[in-house]
Amino acid sequence: MTAPSVGEGVRMQIVELTPDHAEDIVTWSYPEPDGCYDLTGMDPRHFTDLTHGFWALVDGERLIGYRCYGPTARVLGYDYVDDALDIGGGLRPELTGQGLGQTAIATGLAFGAENFAPRIFRVTVAEFNVRALKVVDSLGFLAVDKFESPADDRTYVVLVRDA
Numbered sequence: 001m002t003a004p005s006v007g008e009g010v011r012m013q014i015v016e017l018t019p020d021h022a023e024d025i026v027t028w029s030y031p032e033p034d035g036c037y038d039l040t041g042m043d044p045r046h047f048t049d050l051t052h053g054f055w056a057l058v059d060g061e062r063l064i065g066y067r068c069y070g071p072t073a074r075v076l077g078y079d080y081v082d083d084a085l086d087i088g089g090g091l092r093p094e095l096t097g098q099g100l101g102q103t104a105i106a107t108g109l110a111f112g113a114e115n116f117a118p119r120i121f122r123v124t125v126a127e128f129n130v131r132a133l134k135v136v137d138s139l140g141f142l143a144v145d146k147f148e149s150p151a152d153d154r155t156y157v158v159l160v161r162d163a
């Protein structure tokens with residue numbers, strides 16, 4: 001756990017992802033065009049399996065998002081080199097579009113630096129997701145590559161930043 005960071009009045013902290021968190025996460029559905037990020041119907045055990053690297057992003061007792069570290073944060077179809085820590089995640093649907101993303105991702109980066117001590121952070125973002133690209137750009141990530149994923153035929157951008 002790291003010290004809480006504050007964004008738009010929300011105190012964000014990363015904690016262990018519990019079975020209750022996982023039951024909540026598998027109900028999350030995003031309005032279009034973000035429907036591809038829906039987590040509805042997934043097995044909650046996917047999120048509590050420690051080998052998958054999921055952590056809960058909370059404001060006190062309230063689950064406001066999740067962060068994911070390691071290979072689970074990768075997207076099918078790219079030849080990843082093991083020189084960076086992959087990070088992914090999302091806010092709960094009703095909290096998107098309110099300017100919380102930058103603090104959410106920054107909180108996740110601080111946690112990643114403290115717990116995994118990587119040299120480089122890496123994120124993989126769908127090219128259509130301008131909102132997410134703006135947030136990672138604001139945090140200093142630079143695009144290094146692009147590819148099309150056979151998982152959904154979308155184009156993804158690979159971005160890195162020194163940790």
Ligand SMILES: CC(C)(COP(=O)(O)OP(=O)(O)OC[C@H]1O[C@@H](n2cnc3c(N)ncnc32)[C@H](O)[C@@H]1OP(=O)(O)O)[C@@H](O)C(=O)NCCC(=O)NCCS
Pocket residue numbers: 030034037088089090091092095096097098099100101102104124125129130131132134135138
């Ligand atoms: C991606 C995510 C972290 C972004 O955080 P957020 O709090 O929703 O984003 P914000 O409201 O801060 O918006 C970020 C920027 O994008 C802009 N924006 C929002 N929607 C936009 C759109 N459709 N087109 C262009 N810009 C858009 C905002 O105006 C803001 O710009 P600014 O920084 O110049 O003010 C969050 O939406 C999320 O977790 N979504 C879940 C699904 C997802 O996208 N997952 C992939 C994560 S890599």
